[in-house]
Amino acid sequence: MFDFKVVTDWIDELLRSWLPASLVNITECVLIGICLLVAYALFALALIYAERKVCAAFQCRLGPNRVGPFGTVQVVCDMIKMLIKEIIEIKHVDRYLFNLAPYIVIISSLLAFSCIPFAKGLEILDFNVGIFFLIAASSIGIVGILLAGWASNNKFSLIGAMRSGAQMISYELSIGLSILTIVVLSGSMQLSTIVESQADGWFIFKGHIPAFVAFVVYLIAGTAETNRGPFDLPEAESELTAGYHTEYSGMHFGFFYVAEFVNMFIVAAVATTLFWGGWMPLHIPGWESFNAIMDYIPSLIWFLAKSAVMVFIIMWFKWTFPRLRIDQLLRLEWKYLLPINLCNLLLMVVVVAFDLHF
């Protein structure tokens, strides 16, 4: 299995032979930052295209198919359109907070994005409380959403932002507890260690019933975290026009839009990492030749394919279920998901304590 450390080490040595040690660090940071931003933008474009195609297929349409082969250039055109649009100055807004809010949202999303282990040796932020950091960083986004609603001087924006706040704080609990279930099983919070320990079997198989329940709860709570349908009531079009980003235009709106899509990918990627073995290939004990063939598929492809399946499931939710009311949303969390999650955590602790997992 190809280890991306070879590439990064080679770049590191190349830089060291040219530059003094202090400059090497700065250059590497800048390089990684650029790579991260480019990957972020590319993922956003790919996801917007996928969303439009999947949505179209669910509605018995074809989706974008005019610009470029199969409409693939459509999203690039949309991005260029968004970039050259005017950012409209709104009267009576809190200018500082209004302009700050989209950046908070995008930075928190970018921070979470940089924690994900994409392939073997291809992790940017990887330390002993990685998954904890990821949850913490992604929760900062809610501050941006609340600020956007507050600063917009628009009551619908404010209602949207407040709903979003209530929703995020509630569902953060479920996300945290379902992640905790897997942390109990793996015994580590470091993302690379979590992936490594799934080499002999993904956690969804190793942890059987509690892991599966945690996975389902995680997926539901994760969909709610990203403000996607059927939990998209912060931006409920029919009642609040667009919720917290009603007053935004141009690239500031683009930031919210892009962050929403990449957050969906982050949720899918974390689900992949925690439950479906991250970039680990599928290994079935005893089938040696099968395992060897699976090893030939690059780890990056394993990761992206698994994440794509997760993203598809989240899109499937969105285009199947009607939007919930705010009381239904909170009832689902506090009366169903949270008790299930707590019992499930207890069950996982019992399973681990008595060594009942595979």
Place this chain on the structure above:
Amino acid sequence: MNSVQQYFSNFFKGLASLLKGMWITLVEFFTKKVTEKYPENRATLKMFDRFRGELIMLHDENNEHHCVACGICEMNCPNDTIHIEFDMVTTEDEKKKKVLRRYMYDHGSCLYCQLCVRACPHHAIDFIPTYEHAVFTREKLIEQLNKPGSKLAGSDAKV
């Protein structure tokens, strides 16, 4: 006890209905898509039978139509789309009779209501499911529906 039962039954009923919904959308995901890729498939694209594209006068293989130039379609048309020009001829038994000269149809003002077709006592006119009627000037939209040299079916009267 009752409320506990209700809690669990609600939970599993809800789960079942959600899964049913997801199954339905999944089936929909793989069904054949209805989108027509229009300019590319213009050779094979078939409009449905009841589509009203343009008014025609039905002619048989002997270049004969059934229009007796009664003018009912012209009277029924809400937009003055149809103009019938006719000749008055006197038959052998001294009766005056209308004979169609030109049946003019202005495609630009037709609203495809089909009142003319329904009113026609001889089913001489009908709508056909053609499309692509765009032209550059309005004059080109005015068409003569009876073909040159055509005559009323079953009449031996030379006009």
